[in-house]
Amino acid sequence: MSYIIEIEDLQKHYDNSGERFHALRDIDMKVRRGECVILKGISGSGKTTLLGIMAGLDHPSSGKVIVDGEAIAKLPDRHLSRFRGKHIGMIFQHYNLIENFSVRENVMVPLVPMNLDFEEVERRVRESMEVANISHKASMSAGRLSGGEKQRTAIARALASDPEIILCDEPTANLDRANSERFVEILSKLHDMGKSIVIATHDPIFDHLPFEARVVHMEDGRVVEEGRES
Ligand code: ADP
Ligand code: MG
Numbered sequence: 199m200s201y202i203i204e205i206e207d208l209q210k211h212y213d214n215s216g217e218r219f220h221a222l223r224d225i226d227m228k229v230r231r232g233e234c235v236i237l238k239g240i241s242g243s244g245k246t247t248l249l250g251i252m253a254g255l256d257h258p259s260s261g262k263v264i265v266d267g268e269a270i271a272k273l274p275d276r277h278l279s280r281f282r283g284k285h286i287g288m289i290f291q292h293y294n295l296i297e298n299f300s301v302r303e304n305v306m307v308p309l310v311p312m313n314l315d316f317e318e319v320e321r322r323v324r325e326s327m328e329v330a331n332i333s334h335k336a337s338m339s340a341g342r343l344s345g346g347e348k349q350r351t352a353i354a355r356a357l358a359s360d361p362e363i364i365l366c367d368e369p370t371a372n373l374d375r376a377n378s379e380r381f382v383e384i385l386s387k388l389h390d391m392g393k394s395i396v397i398a399t400h401d402p403i404f405d406h407l408p409f410e411a412r413v414v415h416m417e418d419g420r421v422v423e424e425g426r427e428s
Pocket of ligand 1: 214219220221239241243244246
């Protein structure tokens with residue numbers, strides 16, 4: 199099967215005090231295995247909502263969401279968290295690290311429920327930190343890292359479970375130019391590793407990537423335009 203994510207006729211609305219707000223409307227989107235998709239759109243256009251539904255963090259109001267062959271839209275939450283642990287690595291704008299854990303311990307967290315043997319845990323943590331260029335800070339507590347280092351720790355944590363899919367929400371929003379460029383370099387490695395990647399961003403640094411990516415523009419909860427950039 200060539201698609202890792204297939205979304206059909208997806209709707210998401212919120213009902214607040216009798217008013218219905220449509221956060222996502224009529225979304226049809228397919229992501230090929232190994233593809234990188236850039237979701238663009240101004241704040242409030244629905245990017246985070248869409249990523250959350252792809253990750254199984256949130257349920258759609260209606261429509262189909264098939265991720266790696268599994269229809270996740272109606273899966274109960276306890277199955278969703280297992281599904282997420284196996285298939286999805288997430289990188290958030292605010293990193294969501296445990297501040298008093300070391301880098302190594304943060305990267306280890308997603309492996310805990312997997313019941314791997316000690317050598318396998320060590321190997322995955324070491325390799326993930328290498329890809330993310332954070333091995334040299336392995337023993338430092340996360341609270342003492344710089345912004346760029348925090349983000350690289352979050353990348354290593356996202357890689358530890360060896361997921362096929364990497365979802366990033368505004369990954370460079372809190373980074374300076376140099377660290378944003380380093381992020382793009384790591385992204386390029388992940389692309390070469392064959393990861394399927396979706397990034398929500400409005401940072402123009404993603405307009406010129408050193409590898410092929412597809413841009414999907416969102417506006418008021420709809421996909422309005424698609425194009426190719428590299
Ligand atoms: P983006 O990530 O592109 O900035 P979001 O997906 O965060 O956009 O939000 C899309 C719209 O959905 C926004 O107008 C937001 O206020 C609204 N929204 C998000 N979550 C909720 C919620 N729980 N209840 C009501 N409205 C929400
Ligand atoms: Mg957002």
